[in-house]
Amino acid sequence: MYKQGKYPITEKCAAAKGIFDITVKCPEIAAEAQAGQFAQIAAEGFFLRRPISICDIDKEAGTIRFVFEVRGKGTEKIAELNKGNMIDIIAPLGKGFKVLDADKKALCIGGGIGVPPMVGIAKEYGERAAVISGFRTSAVAILQEDFKTAGCETILCTDDGTAGIHGFVTVALEEYLQSKKPDIIYACGPMPMLKGIVDIAEKYRIETQVSLEQRMACGVGACLGCVCRTVKDGREIYSHVCKDGPVFDSKEVDFNG
Amino acid sequence: MADLRVNVAGVEFKNPVIPASGAFGYGREYEQFYPLSKLGGISVKGTTLHERQGNPGPRIAETPAGMLNSVGLQNGGVDKFLNYELPSLMTKGTRIIANIAGSTVEECAELAGRLNGSAVDMIELNISCPNVKQGGAAFGTDCTIAGQVTRAVKDATDKPLMVKLSPNVTSITDIAKSVEANGADAVSLINTILAMRIDIKTRRPILKNNVGGLSGPAVFPIAVRMVWQVANAVNIPVVGMGGISTFEDAIEMMMAGASAIQIGAAIFSNPYAPIEIIDGMNKWCDQNGVKSISEIVGTVNPF
Numbered sequence: 045m046y047k048q049g050k051y052p053i054t055e056k057c058a059a060a061k062g063i064f065d066i067t068v069k070c071p072e073i074a075a076e077a078q079a080g081q082f083a084q085i086a087a088e089g090f091f092l093r094r095p096i097s098i099c100d101i102d103k104e105a106g107t108i109r110f111v112f113e114v115r116g117k118g119t120e121k122i123a124e125l126n127k128g129n130m131i132d133i134i135a136p137l138g139k140g141f142k143v144l145d146a147d148k149k150a151l152c153i154g155g156g157i158g159v160p161p162m163v164g165i166a167k168e169y170g171e172r173a174a175v176i177s178g179f180r181t182s183a184v185a186i187l188q189e190d191f192k193t194a195g196c197e198t199i200l201c202t203d204d205g206t207a208g209i210h211g212f213v214t215v216a217l218e219e220y221l222q223s224k225k226p227d228i229i230y231a232c233g234p235m236p237m238l239k240g241i242v243d244i245a246e247k248y249r250i251e252t253q254v255s256l257e258q259r260m261a262c263g264v265g266a267c268l269g270c271v272c273r274t275v276k277d278g279r280e281i282y283s284h285v286c287k288d289g290p291v292f293d294s295k296e297v298d299f300n301g
Numbered sequence: 302m303a304d305l306r307v308n309v310a311g312v313e314f315k316n317p318v319i320p321a322s323g324a325f326g327y328g329r330e331y332e333q334f335y336p337l338s339k340l341g342g343i344s345v346k347g348t349t350l351h352e353r354q355g356n357p358g359p360r361i362a363e364t365p366a367g368m369l370n371s372v373g374l375q376n377g378g379v380d381k382f383l384n385y386e387l388p389s390l391m392t393k394g395t396r397i398i399a400n401i402a403g404s405t406v407e408e409c410a411e412l413a414g415r416l417n418g419s420a421v422d423m424i425e426l427n428i429s430c431p432n433v434k435q436g437g438a439a440f441g442t443d444c445t446i447a448g449q450v451t452r453a454v455k456d457a458t459d460k461p462l463m464v465k466l467s468p469n470v471t472s473i474t475d476i477a478k479s480v481e482a483n484g485a486d487a488v489s490l491i492n493t494i495l496a497m498r499i500d501i502k503t504r505r506p507i508l509k510n511n512v513g514g515l516s517g518p519a520v521f522p523i524a525v526r527m528v529w530q531v532a533n534a535v536n537i538p539v540v541g542m543g544g545i546s547t548f549e550d551a552i553e554m555m556m557a558g559a560s561a562i563q564i565g566a567a568i569f570s571n572p573y574a575p576i577e578i579i580d581g582m583n584k585w586c587d588q589n590g591v592k593s594i595s596e597i598v599g600t601v602n603p604f
């Protein structure tokens with residue numbers, strides 16, 4: 045069930061310059077939320093809500109967490125909210141990641157602001173997960189401690205070589221797959237990165253789920269605004285990121301569309 | 302508790318608040334927030350004879366106090382509507398307005414005929430979609446063609462016919478008079494206003510379709526003006542929409558001459574907007590000694 049309401053922010057900190065990490069107390073949403081789902085967050089003074097992934101869920105505490113980057117005026121407005129303020133959200137939205145049985149291993153790959161959606165799913169696997177994160181530079185390399193605390197193996201890449209592997213996540217992925225075989229790959233990040241990951245995953249025949257982005261209005265599947273090209277039962281159709289996704293099976297997505 | 306019932310072209314609505322076509326799908330999503338039986342009616346997503354995939358994305362762009370869309374009538378076609386959407390929708394206890402569009406006059410008539418005998422309460426013929434190449438706004442911006450398509454659909458249907466008008470014209474009253482003369486039982490307005498946004502970093506339009514339709518609070522005063530002009534020009538009921546987001550807006554639109562109102566983009570920001578508007582209207586009537594909401598229709602006292 046979708047819920048809309050104003051909920052208190054219980055924690056806020058800056059994860060890096062221009063990247064904020066907020067925790068919101070909303071027990072009825074936390075109870076139903078799954079890793080990979082998202083929320084539509086109201087930005088005061090702006091007409092449309094901003095879609096932001098649910099980074100992590102604490103069902104016991106009844107909280108969910110968002111990690112977002114200031115990209116424009118709307119996210120800048122949301123970033124002005126502080127601990128104690130109310131935040132207006134619609135959640136949980138969309139389809140989350142599929143979680144495999146308890147003996148399976150996962151590889152999570154995030155690029156830039158595509159890393160936050162990996163926290164919840166990596167935690168589902170704990171020590172059975174490895175996380176490859178790619179960032180522009182070490183100063184914006186966020187969330188690595190979260191993955192480590194959850195017991196995950198972490199592999200860090202930076203475009204400029206200021207930390208970890210110097211290069212894109214696809215380089216680290218090829219290397220990883222030479223010695224290990226995860227049962228599933230989860231990926232979120234820019235389209236070219238996802239395409240690169242899916243090409244490699246196909247070569248190694250590993251099931252892959254990707255989380256996509258598109259400009260949204262309703263966020264619930266009513267306006268048909270948030271399309272992406274997909275193939276279903278051999279037929280090309282426009283699916284909707286907010287309802288059919290944001291998580292898609294990589295085989296369904298037309299990365300050239 | 303005021304009497305919120307209104308009558309449009311012989312169809313009684315329990316209240317004048319109707320989610321607009323394209324903003325509410327077939328009700329499945331927003332039913333998770335509240336029962337559809339609270340609504341006066343639902344104008345369903347634009348339906349065409351055959352399935353349509355619509356335009357490539359991005360289809361949405363934000364604007365000051367509004368948004369653009371270039372969805373392009375993505376829908377499953379009339380068979381899917383009749384076999385899958387309608388059977389569920391007809392159990393919800395609300396009026397069903399079938400919003401239809403076609404690329405030729407014949408197609409519009411055939412489509413309307415397919416709805417004969419169904420549970421649909423009223424047809425809303427969309428001659429004003431700015432996002433499709435054929436039909437759509439091309440019908441709604443020419444008095445002669447608007448009249449022809451209205452006549453053809455009227456002859457084909459056994460339902461009350463409402464024709465949805467485009468604001469992208471020099472004289473909306475001329476179009477309204479033409480559809481009235483050709484058998485329209487009501488008119489609804491406004492559809493979206495053709496508009497554009499450009500990303501100054503990439504120097505490319507935000508919408509893949511380059512242009513799209515503007516809606517939301519930004520268009521409200523234009524919609525009020527057009528509803529007022531049309532209500533004064535025709536003798537059939539007018540259903541008003543365009544930018545309504547509060548009960549005050551809804552009352553203003555009814556005073557301008559709307560017998561009922563539709564709510565589109567406001568629902569995206571606030572899913573509860575239709576319900577809050579119904580509740581607000583009710584209180585307003587009580588506070589202002591209005592026993593029946595239909596008393597206020599067209600009561601603006603112009604200078």
Ligand SMILES: Cc1cc2nc3c(=O)[nH]c(=O)nc-3n(C[C@H](O)[C@H](O)[C@H](O)COP(=O)(O)OP(=O)(O)OC[C@H]3O[C@@H](n4cnc5c(N)ncnc54)[C@H](O)[C@@H]3O)c2cc1C
Binds near residue numbers: 092096116256
């Ligand atoms: C399912 C989903 C999950 C997301 N999760 C996160 C997250 O966890 N952390 C994070 O930092 N960002 C996330 N994003 C991206 C985030 O939604 C955008 O950065 C944000 O909408 C930008 O708003 P703005 O007002 O700052 O930018 P502006 O460019 O001023 O926004 C103008 C309009 O464009 C839309 N828009 C701009 N960029 C995007 C984009 N990349 N995706 C969708 N709409 C966009 C805005 O929502 C707004 O309607 C996610 C996007 C989607 C679709």
Ligand SMILES: Cc1cc2nc3c(=O)[nH]c(=O)nc-3n(C[C@H](O)[C@H](O)[C@H](O)COP(=O)(O)O)c2cc1C
Binds near residue numbers: 268
């Ligand atoms: C995303 C979106 C899709 C729409 N689809 C349709 C449609 O299929 N048929 C139609 O007649 N109008 C359609 N409209 C127009 C609305 O029904 C309404 O006329 C317009 O948006 C003005 O009202 P508003 O400002 O309250 O949104 C659509 C509007 C939006 C925002």
Ligand code: FES
Binds near residue numbers: 260285
């Ligand atoms: S944003 Fe409305 S359908 Fe996805």
